[in-house]
Amino acid sequence: MSKKLFIKTYGCQMNVYDSERMTDSLVSLGYDPVTTPDDVDMVILNTCHIREKATEKVFSELGRIRREKEARAAEGKPLLIAVAGCVAQAEGEEIVRRAPFVDLVFGPQTYHRLPELVREAEQKAVERQAASGGRGTRGAGVVDTDFPVESKFDFLPEERHASSAAAFLSIQEGCDKFCSFCVVPYTRGAEFSRPVAQVLAEARRLVASGTAELTLLGQNVNAYHGEAAGGEWGLGRLIRELAEIDGLERIRYTTSHPNDVDEELVAAHRDVPQLMPYLHLPVQSGSDRVLQAMNRKHDAAAYLRVIDRLREARPDLALSSDFIVGHPGESDEDFAATLKLVTQVGYAQAYSFKYSPRPGTPAAGTDLQVDEAVKSDRLETLQQLLNAQQLAFNAASVGAVQPVLVERTGQKDGQLVGRGPYMQAVHFPGPDRLVGKIVDVRIESGHANSLAGMAVTGEWDGVPDRTSRNPEHERAIA
Known part of the structure; x- marks a missing residue:
């Protein structure tokens, strides 16, 4: 008899992709995905550590699920609770300590081990249920947050559980940039690129199942350097090869770093009609002083030169970006530089946030934190400008x-x-x-x-x- 699986996904597209592959890997254990958490046999919270108070939001959600686990236990029905993703990687054993009813905690690098981990958790859960007379709610407490030597992509089922017109395809993971505000290098590990043959094979399977648009994913997707016969391929070369797949009508990629936009990628924007004229290229700040404090390894002028190269290659290119206001030490002059850059570029869309400390990151430990009220005022000003640009961009589409x-x-x-x-x-x-x-x-x-x-x-x-x-x-x- 099949079992019901509900996965709640937080955060980025990488997590969406990971959740899909978790579903694929659990089919062999008889789990079928459902879209609501009602009367299910297993719940996985696939978490994100980027947003403010991410950990506390996870524990709040776990408290709600605990009540469901207690209700099912009273009826003699087990409910397996798992926490995955970046919060799981960062917190590990702390999750089990604070929420002892959790059965399984695993990081984003270990979901290829999920069937084995679930079997272990299921067995321990059965043993603890028997010891409690069939009414206990104590979790199995299985934790795996290692960074394995082998690639998780080498052990995933070839078949994707579901196909759609647009699909994500993870080609790169991890980050070596170590921006001062970011936890990704600590939760996702070092940069890793999937081999070209593996990426192309998954892309062909997706297109054969009805996918017309692929979005290539990576923490620094344009740092891609996949192993291929005769050497490594960059993202531009990979895009050209993907464009040769019959039936693949559209290609996108996200998220990019300005320092990794090379001439091969610029040329792909010029030459490959399947590559959509929309690029998410985060800058975070328009102030050179703040960019240096963020360890972004580029200044505002370098970012603008990248955009000029891209727009010369593809004049109808539209851009989106990420911005952080109130990074430690940001002054009024620094913020004004961000507004100036936004005005110069003109964005079709953007994401903007107040800086919030992430434990273990360099920026969290400084004594230059910006007052919350100042951050709020700056964010409101920036978002007014960005929203006006987005509305103007959308209005310019009328008649096209x-x-x-x-x-x-x-x-x-x-x-x-x-x-x-x-x-x-x-x-x-x-x-x-x-x-x-x-x-x-x-x-x-x-x-x-x-x-x-x-x-x-x-x-x-x-x-x-x-x-x-x-x-x-x-x-x-x-």
Whole structure:
């Protein structure tokens, strides 16, 4: 009899990918994924350590799940509770100490061991249930937060549990940059690139199952240096090879570091029509002094030169970024430099946050912390500017025809929702059978976070795919 598995995923796209592969690896143990945590046999919290108070949010969620475990135990039904991801890696045994009802804790480098770990946790849970007369809730307490020598990617099932029109494909993991505010090098480990053959094989399987768009993932995805016959390939070379896969209509990648944008990657933006004209390129600050304190290893001028090279290669390129305000020691002048850079670049979208200390990172231990009220004021000012830029970018799309990859049906009857080349959500009316297809949509209105329009044809059968440049939008943002 099958068992129900619910995974709650926090944070980045890497965690989304990891959760999918956890699901794949547990199929052999009889676990089937479900979308709600009701009456399940196993819950996995796949955690993220980037956001503020991440650890406490996990313990709060564990408290809610504990009540469910107690209710099931009273009926003689077990509930296995697991904590995965970066909080698990950072906290390890502390999770079991504070939440002794947790059965399994494992880091992001060990999910290929999940079937073995679950079997161990299940056996210990049975033993503890028997010792308590079948009504106990004490967890198995299995912990694995090692950094194994072998690559987790070498041990995963070839088949992906589910396919969709757009899918993530992890090609690189870990980080060697050691930005002063970031925990990733400590929770994900050193940079590692999957071999080219392995990446191409997974990409072909995904496309064969119906995927039209792949987003290549990595903590520093453009630092990719995958082993291949005759030497290593960079991201630009890999993108060119992926573009040769019949049926792969779109390619994206995230997240990038400005220092790893080489000429081969710039040329791919120029030459590969499947590579979408939208790039997430975090800068974090516009102040050279703060960038140095962050250990970003570039200044604002270098970042702007990278953007100039990319825009020369692909004039219709749209950009998004990450910003941290209130990094220790940030002055009013430093913040003004960030506003200046934002104005110079003009972003289609951006993510901005107040700095919050991460235990164990260099910035957390300084005595130059910025007052919370100052950080809040600066964040509000920055977000007003970024939101205005995003709205202007969306408004500039009105009148253009965009090829939209339809991802799902909308909340309204007869409504479809998809993504255009620039990652904007696009709503338009159409039949359900268009889900998974690329449809040309004329944009009629641009809103703060989405676009709306009408398909340019009502001839739904044999809808053609579109991956070409968008001259209307190229003129609009020129």
